[in-house]
Amino acid sequence: MNNKGLIKADWSVPANIGAVVATNQRAANELLQQKNVQWVQQVHGKNVYKLDSVVENLKPKADAIYTQVPNMVCGIHTADCLPVFFSDQKGCEIAVAHAGWRGLAAGVLENTLECFKAQGDQITVWFGPAIGPCHFEVGEEVRDLYLQQASSSTKASTASAFIPGIKSGKWMADLYKLAQIRLNHAGVFNISSSGLCTYCDSQNFYSYRRDKETGRLSSLIWLN
Numbered sequence: 630m631n632n633k634g635l636i637k638a639d640w641s642v643p644a645n646i647g648a649v650v651a652t653n654q655r656a657a658n659e660l661l662q663q664k665n666v667q668w669v670q671q672v673h674g675k676n677v678y679k680l681d682s683v684v685e686n687l688k689p690k691a692d693a694i695y696t697q698v699p700n701m702v703c704g705i706h707t708a709d710c711l712p713v714f715f716s717d718q719k720g721c722e723i724a725v726a727h728a729g730w731r732g733l734a735a736g737v738l739e740n741t742l743e744c745f746k747a748q749g750d751q752i753t754v755w756f757g758p759a760i761g762p763c764h765f766e767v768g769e770e771v772r773d774l775y776l777q778q779a780s781s782s783t784k785a786s787t788a789s790a791f792i793p794g795i796k797s798g799k800w801m802a803d804l805y806k807l808a809q810i811r812l813n814h815a816g817v818f819n820i821s822s823s824g825l826c827t828y829c830d831s832q833n834f835y836s837y838r839r840d841k842e843t844g845r846l847s848s849l850i851w852l853n
């Protein structure tokens with residue numbers, strides 16, 4: 630992380646792709662002065678907005694944005710949920726998704742992949758900062774939902790993404806791992822991760838679970 634409040638997405642993508650997580654609004658504003666940013670109205674769902682041109686004041690209901698158009702910035706906000714960056718290996722298609730446990734279970738990552746012309750083995754993914762398994766406590770119903778959805782080949786790995794919590798009926802969930810399992814199942818294996826925990830690092834990150842009323846991280850990706 631640099632002192633301007635920007636984390637560069639640390640993955641191997643073509644040089645024409647810009648991708649950062651801005652940890653404060655000032656850093657985001659400075660970075661984006663000359664660029665068109667498309668935000669979405671995030672609803673913890675699975676809809677993907679396909680961006681052709683930024684329309685002022687239009688905030689479609691979606692939890693991911695995909696584009697092939699240069700100089701259009703796709704932006705999502707998070708404060709514990711997982712920001713997932715996508716690119717094809719040629720640098721022609723990009724996307725970013727907001728994946729909390731609800732959106733992930735709804736299929737937001739699979740829906741984002743469906744927008745791509747590139748096949749799974751030509752797509753690379755980076756996970757930005759999210760709440761880690763050290764702090765992401767969920768109820769039994771969340772674990773049950775994921776286990777119900779898992780296929781025979783992903784059942785064991787899905788179960789291993791939940792560790793019994795201290796309180797009875799609670800589980801510590803690994804959102805990074807759950808996202809990886811689903812992407813692998815969809816044919817994407819070229820995945821790297823920030824591995825950070827927004828809750829642990831109060832110096833650098835907002836965390837909804839820690840602070841309740843809080844700011845948001847901005848995850849931004851664009852083609853130059």
Ligand SMILES: [Zn+2]
Pocket residue numbers: 760761762763764826827828829
């Ligand atoms: Zn933590």
